């Protein structure tokens with residue numbers, strides 16, 4: 255039987271600059287983008303680590319005037335975008351450099367959008383609602399997980415409403431992702447573990463979902479291969495540059511996979527659980543991934559069997575179903591090896607809140623592409639399995 259010819263769109267507007275010491279390329283990149291004044295966006299941790307100062311030093315060769323905004327909170331509120339945009343406008347910045355984890359990069363990207371688009375970032379919630387390209391953004395990740403440096407998405411919090419909002423637009427892709435694995439060397443083990451599991455969840459959810467296509471599949475396989483090889487080492491030996499390079503590359507490649515496919519049920523849950531219970535994004539994904547995999551297995555046995563192989567499980571002489579089940583065991587073992595033991599109840603989730611979590615998760619655009627259409631009861635069972 256012949257397979258249908260795939261039909262899809264794949265668009266990638268972000269240039270990648272990768273290498274140990276790649277930060278030194280920033281002045282040439284800044285000149286190439288034609289910016290006159292840069293706003294550097296980071297979070298207080300990045301500033302304390304001296305990275306904002308390093309960017310300012312590196313940029314001083316260009317004599318480009320800079321402004322600095324480092325009040326980005328974790329799970330940034332819309333207010334962070336408004337504050338940063340106000341500074342950029344007051345200083346007449348026409349170019350944004352984001353440095354940090356997903357929160358800093360998502361905020362930097364949204365500020366870039368708001369420098370050329372009217373109204374507030376709330377006007378652009380959803381997908382492809384932004385009318386104009388934003389100001390150019392160079393994204394410099396210091397964690398290996400969110401992939402924000404490559405994606406169309408900015409995830410922000412509306413803390414007053416206790417919800418997360420997502421702005422997705424091809425105009426929200428950074429112009430350049432500047433990837434220097436040396437910048438991730440000081441990440442502590444628990445952050446390395448949680449962000450690495452976020453990258454894995456991106457690659458895996460994109461790979462098994464119903465919207466995937468051959469380009470994203472290839473990216474997912476490569477990202478999972480790198481993660482299988484190097485996440486344990488990056489957690490166990492934070493100063494191992496090879497493992498850090500693998501993880502940074504994996505995070506970016508996973509984002510290149512999911513940018514055009516969306517994700518799945520883990521990320522659908524991550525939005526309400528992050529907004530209402532403040533569970534760090536990577537950690538909530540890590541908690542839920544094996545339970546969601548176990549539920550999703552029947553939707554795509556061959557892909558789950560392949561994931562088992564990527565993670566070094568022996569699958570020969572097993573039935574397809576048994577091989578697929580090995581993928582769940584492999585990820586559970588990985589979690590154990592990198593020290594992730596948290597459960598949802600530790601963050602205040604209890605059974606009486608399941609309905610509101612499920613209601614909100616079901617609104618996610620990640621649900622229709624999930625390999626198995628979930629029932630409310632199945633979703634509650636997944637939460638219950640990881641409650642305590």
Ligand SMILES: [Fe+2]
Nearest residue numbers: 400452456535
């Ligand atoms: Fe994620």
